[in-house]
Amino acid sequence: MTPPPTRILVTGGAGYIGSHACLRLLEAGLDVVGLDDLSRGHRGAFEAISAAAADLPGSFSPIEASISDRSTCEAALGDHRIELVMHFAALAYVGESVEEPLRYYDNNTGGAISLLQAMNSTGVNRFIFSSTCATYGEPSTDRIPIAEDCPQAPINPYGHSKHMVERVLFDHAYARRAADPAFAFAALRYFNVAGSDPKIRIGEDHRPETHLIPICLEVAAGRREALVIHGDDYPTDDGTCIRDYVHVCDLIDAHIAVMNGLAPGDARALNVGLGHGWSVREVLEACRKITGHPIPERPGPRRPGDPPRLFADSSRIKGEFGWAPHFTELEETVATAWAWMKARPNGYAG
Ligand code: UDP
Numbered sequence: 001m002t003p004p005p006t007r008i009l010v011t012g013g014a015g016y017i018g019s020h021a022c023l024r025l026l027e028a029g030l031d032v033v034g035l036d037d038l039s040r041g042h043r044g045a046f047e048a049i050s051a052a053a054a055d056l057p058g059s060f061s062p063i064e065a066s067i068s069d070r071s072t073c074e075a076a077l078g079d080h081r082i083e084l085v086m087h088f089a090a091l092a093y094v095g096e097s098v099e100e101p102l103r104y105y106d107n108n109t110g111g112a113i114s115l116l117q118a119m120n121s122t123g124v125n126r127f128i129f130s131s132t133c134a135t136y137g138e139p140s141t142d143r144i145p146i147a148e149d150c151p152q153a154p155i156n157p158y159g160h161s162k163h164m165v166e167r168v169l170f171d172h173a174y175a176r177r178a179a180d181p182a183f184a185f186a187a188l189r190y191f192n193v194a195g196s197d198p199k200i201r202i203g204e205d206h207r208p209e210t211h212l213i214p215i216c217l218e219v220a221a222g223r224r225e226a227l228v229i230h231g232d233d234y235p236t237d238d239g240t241c242i243r244d245y246v247h248v249c250d251l252i253d254a255h256i257a258v259m260n261g262l263a264p265g266d267a268r269a270l271n272v273g274l275g276h277g278w279s280v281r282e283v284l285e286a287c288r289k290i291t292g293h294p295i296p297e298r299p300g301p302r303r304p305g306d307p308p309r310l311f312a313d314s315s316r317i318k319g320e321f322g323w324a325p326h327f328t329e330l331e332e333t334v335a336t337a338w339a340w341m342k343a344r345p346n347g348y349a350g
Pocket residue numbers: 192210211212213215227228229230231241242243280303306
């Protein structure tokens with residue numbers, strides 16, 4: 001067993017999930033390089049992480065660059081003697097991916113390949129990839145909860161762009177066996193991610209925001225008039241879609257558990273979710289309870305490509321890597337997101 005890595009490159013380090021990864025790795029005493037082109041990430045996130053790092057055991061080095069900038073990635077990997085890459089940098093709007101597929105394949109798939117090439121040329125051989133349950137597409141009802149062997153059949157360019165990276169990784173790991181038997185990777189397939197750093201140093205700030213929990217909270221904060229429920233005639237108990245919401249800090253703990261448990265030669269795909277779901281109406285009620293605000297709602301049409309129920313069978317990562325989520329109550333997760341929104345009503349903009 002190789003010792004766990006101590007010098008980590010986090011791509012997308014100024015984005016929602018990547019910034020939480022930087023912070024938790026720093027809290028664990030590791031040396032972190034955050035790389036982000038700031039096209040979707042926030043300079044304010046880099047600043048907040050740098051400020052927090054002053055009181056944390058690890059060191060933080062932000063770099064403003066694209067994952068497709070091969071020479072800068074090689075320099076970052078080499079100069080900082082990086083041992084493992086956590087790759088979060090990606091475009092992640094399903095609708096946008098339908099409108100601009102070339103951009104998604106270029107950035108998400110091509111960018112990941114460029115990053116792997118930079119790792120190859122600098123001898124960095126451990127990789128954790130931010131994949132998604134969108135790679136499963138619309139699984140048949142008898143496959144729910146979704147396990148890793150559920151057939152992958154994405155239904156939009158975003159899901160395909162991530163699925164293709166998984167394919168590349170399995171092929172690359174196979175090809176590297178002779179030259180570098182230690183090459184190892186894990187693709188973590190996330191379900192829904194929510195919540196914020198409980199100490200409110202960083203948080204979720206998507207522009208535009210499309211996710212259910214922050215939208216409910218924006219209504220509570222007076223930034224929107226009502227939550228539009230995208231379909232209330234699904235075959236579920238209350239007619240609205242069911243999703244598996246994992247707290248972002250638990251998600252990062254999953255990465256750290258896998259990082260520490262990854263064995264040389266590993267090529268793994270692992271689901272990350274709580275294993276049960278909440279309906280849109282249940283989420284809305286949790287947001288009402290936590291904010292004390294009525295949060296008006298109105299019915300809207302179904303959103304194309306929304307399966308009625310999606311939740312994970314995460315027994316593999318729990319059993320093999322000892323991952324155990326701490327935020328098991330939806331209200332706890334919502335409370336951290338609400339604390340961030342109250343503290344930073346305009347997110348990183350002010
Ligand atoms: N949703 C909704 N209204 C909104 C945003 C989302 O009804 O304004 C629903 C959406 O249709 C889905 C669930 O909430 O059933 C979770 O959506 P989100 O975009 O947060 O995550 P997704 O599951 O699409 O990745």
